[in-house]
Amino acid sequence: MTLRFPLRPWGLALAAAVSPALAAAPAELAEIKAQIEQLKAAYEQRIAALEGRLAQAEARAGSADVAARSAQSDGKTAQATGAAASSGSRAGLATAFNPEVSLILQGQYKQMKNLPERGITGFWPAAGHTHDGGDADKRGFSLGHTELVLAANVDPYWRGQAILALVDSEVEVEEAWFQATGLGDGMGLKGGRFRSSIGYLNEQHPHQWDFADAPLAYAALFGKEGSYTQDGLQFKWVAPTETFLELGAEVGRGQKFPGSERNKNGSGAGAVFAHVGGDVGVAQSWRAGVAYLRTSTRGREAEIRDVGGLEGQGMFSGQAATWLADFVWKWAPNGNPKYENFKFQGEYFQRREKGSLACADENASGNACNGLADSYRRRQSGGYVQGVYQLTPQWRAGYRYDRLASGSPHIGASLAPRLDFASAVLDRYHPTRHSLMGDYSWSEYSRLRLQFAWDKSMPGVTDRQITLQYIVSLGAHGAHKF
Amino acid sequence: MKSSILMIASAVLTALFSTTLRADVAVFATVPEWGALAKEIGGDKVTVYNATHGLQDPHRIDARPSLIAQARRAQLVVATGAELEVGWLPVVLRESGNGRIQLGQPGYLEAARQVVLREVPPVLDRAHGDIHAAGNPHIQTDPRNYLKVGEALAGRLAEIDPANQAHYRAGYSNFAGRWRSAIGRWEREAAGLRGVPVLVQHQAFPYLCDWLGLKEVGSLEAKPGVEPTRSHLAELLARQGGQPAKMVIRAAYQADGPSRWFSQRAGIPAVALPFTVGGTPAAGDLFSLFDQTVQRLVEANR
Structure with missing residues (x-):
């Protein structure tokens, strides 16, 4: 299985946040710093999230239809979770019960x-x-x-x-x-x-x-x-x-x-x-x-x-x-x-x-x-x-x-x-x-x-x-x- | 018999003619926050119908005929998922006869699928209360989640209405820019809340607590979804001696009785948070929703 990490949007956001800093006043600098902090936090959360998801995906099967549709933002690069949900036990989700x-x-x-x-x-x-x-x-x-x-x-x-x-x-x-x-x-x-x-x-x-x-x-x-x-x-x-x-x-x-x-x-x-x-x-x-x-x-x-x-x-x-x-x-x-x-x-x-x-x-x-x-x-x-x-x-x-x-x-x-x-x-x-x-x-x-x-x-x-x-x-x- | 056929025929005709042709994407949001987000992104290219308002518990409403009629006409359903709407949305979708918004179609989007869920129960047993197998569904109390949901939502709008793709992408990046700086502002305002111990009436705030660093020390409901009992409240009150919570928080749509009872006896403020757009009169849009959430928490912490 492959888990693709969507770096691009975060990279762009980071660039957007950093570029105006070159000409920024101290007050703006503080705000930008806060934003970077926030991005960092979000980034870390996302990694933790993916790790969590990986663990979950390994532990459960089923519900591939829904997950595949919406696990990724554009719905087209969804193979990751879809494929992940093919093996393992059913212990997980009540909504994963089929039927x-x-x-x-x-x-x-x-x-x-x-x-x-x-x-x-x-x-x-x-x-x-x-x-x-x-x-x-x-x-x-x-x-x-x-x-x-x-x-x-x-x-x-x-x-x-x-x-x-x-x-x-x-x-x-x-x-x-x-x-x-x-x-x-x-x-x-x-x-x-x-x-x-x-x-x-x-x-x-x-x-x-x-x-x-x-x-x-x-x-x-x-x-x-x-x-x-x-x-x-x-x-x-x-x-x-x-x-x-x-x-x-x-x-x-x-x-x-x-x-x-x-x-x-x-x-x-x-x-x-x-x-x-x-x-x-x-x-x-x-x-x-x-x-x-x-x-x-x-x-x-x-x-x-x-x-x-x-x-x-x-x-x-x-x-x-x-x-x-x-x-x-x-x-x-x-x-x-x-x-x-x-x-x-x-x-x-x-x-x-x-x-x-x-x-x-x-x-x-x-x-x-x-x-x-x-x-x-x-x-x-x-x-x-x-x-x-x-x-x-x-x-x-x-x-x-x-x-x-x-x-x-x-x-x-x-x-x-x-x-x-x-x-x-x-x-x-x-x-x-x-x-x-x-x-x-x-x-x-x-x-x-x-x-x-x-x-x-x-x-x-x-x-x-x-x-x-x-x-x-x-x-x-x-x-x-x- | 003849007159009844005429009656039915005239009803059908009236129904057909009262349909208005719309160019906008009709969005059916189960809760106001996703409706507001769709509006932020889609602007005048979307018409939004919210199935619930800020004072309704979206877990406990009925599959009303009006909801089926709205779902029948929708092109995109935006739900929270994680079993929040499990008691009514499946019926509404099935009864609507609308193929575009069924599970697995582009017209059905679950917000909870876009973010990492907290409180995923290790054991699925209702002895632990009305737990949600996928995790805690109240993701809308952390503003950072809106970026992920918004990105997915913009993608879906573009998929459903490709002619306006650029509009939705631009709408999202415009929103995301304003939203990120607002998050920075809220975090600064709420900096003093980090580590503050709080009690919650219902386990509805893990995302908020995580975002602002609030420390949840207990819940007035002994089990999720089971009304607070006197004995459990007394136990929490006794705990106030050793591990005092500074406030007790609840969603605006929950009955104020339990948190008021506790607040009076423990001498700590009871805080009603808007929880969603429209939860309080001042929380008119997504930005004011968090303005007010942060403001109320900061005030209670003084």
Whole structure:
């Protein structure tokens, strides 16, 4: 390896400093002396620096791309550090990790009622969406998802990221995608499995949430994991404007609730979204968005009862069209959120489902609706608002209000009279929930949260829930979206 | 559905027409000092956007939509690096859809790569606090570092805008000349600070201490990035008997509570340094930034 020492600029500077000294007054002489001293110091520092760098370069590998680009002033004589970074151990830099690795550990203690058929009345459960009924539904101590995040630039054109959720005897691929980095003109392309950009909370993983669980709206829309994930492609474009404006579209397999697995060419789900955002003065910032998601499902199952109260199996097949609107507003004195800040967020959705409902008598109990099928149509809506105030670097407090409207199902005349409309998924109900949380962060990497919730997801039951939750992260410092 | 398509189309059109064509190089500086340096070198050939101002902690801001919109239009991003902006800049760069300013492109420059970093941790373990693997990122408190960063910056500007190459070279040598004589002046004014023991609120001043020969005898934060605790402050206070610090210094954007608490009990001045351009009203540019830094330290040492 060669370390070229750029003598020339210093020589020139020295000459420039010395030449006027020939005709200088004593006062100027003193100044020139000081300058020479300073140059000497800088010179010595630089030699020490190069020695240090040499030692460092020998002790580490990786990050050659960045180093090579900028180690030298003009970026063209950069072979020195680039070549130096080819051997040796990895003990050095966290940023030299290739890929960046981080591990999120989460777990909780939860106290709540023992409700055997826990769910959100008036909404179809997202079957198969959770693991043994879901972490959020376990009473007592439980371990949440352990998330392993791996990310890196693939080459100058692509970046890749995978987020694996480790659950007992199971590894779930939560996200695994590639992203173009160099398309330019504001264009972005992502492919693989990724959290859809619809809504605000949808892209956030549970460890980024301000509450221990997802809002009821997200649980009703996408299941307890509180997110819609696409297996497909996303294209988006950022406008070259001062106000942030982003438009995007996604196509995907659409196997996730409210869609279902399919065996067809083409795409099973499509989404479009638009985001706008900006600052108001130095202390406030905001983002607003609208999104539309279309999915289709075949054979979505839930328990329904017939007029006589006998249990049967309901199956819905059809389309779901979901509109989402979201708004986030943040305030921090002087725009410096470290010590004090406030965050308000709210989201609203409306979902229209249209298709057919079939009834089957699984237990052969003589169910009155057995074998019948007719049209099914329903409009549901809901949302949440929340505010979180950080009062010191460590303490935060927040309140969230959830409300849903299940709407009444419109079911064809041949089936409707045979059904009991008080069945959980067919019932007309307004689930609500109040949640209060307080959390403490020792550092950017560890947080303990206490949450109280008054959950009226089911009629006639007020479930008072207490959750004590921890979230810690190991490894690379994450960068989160707004 | 039809009306929503119309809505989106009109939004796109508005966006396109409000774009102004600029001949200047659009510089996105993560912190005001690099913005000011770009202005010193580029003059009227650059337009500078500073992602943070003097009272914001650049380590702790959000990846706000406004930053993404600005990064989308930038031709050159000047960051400090060394993980100072790690919590937001990677997101801003990725979300901007701007290929020119990505890592490894001419449009991305890290100042910390141009200088020798201090306090490179021998052991990477967060039990030692929020340490930065590459070293301490607060390089802007030593004026000598601006010469190296400025040289690199001028080179990048020339690479991005070759038509004005000569302008950037001249801008840099003009700045470097004035800067060197200013450094001489500051060093003379601050000569009395050599060997003076100081306490720092956060480990933000190794470069300043090295430059002026101040002796850092402790930090109010027991671990970097972890808020000062009462017990650690009490311990430092007890140490004042044997090894008295003459002042406690902090960056203007840090809460004044801990250093005020300490200053009152120890009977030594608490000094808020501008830390960057705009940190105090008087620190309006790079020169006045160091004028005021030196002045405040000298006054506290009287």
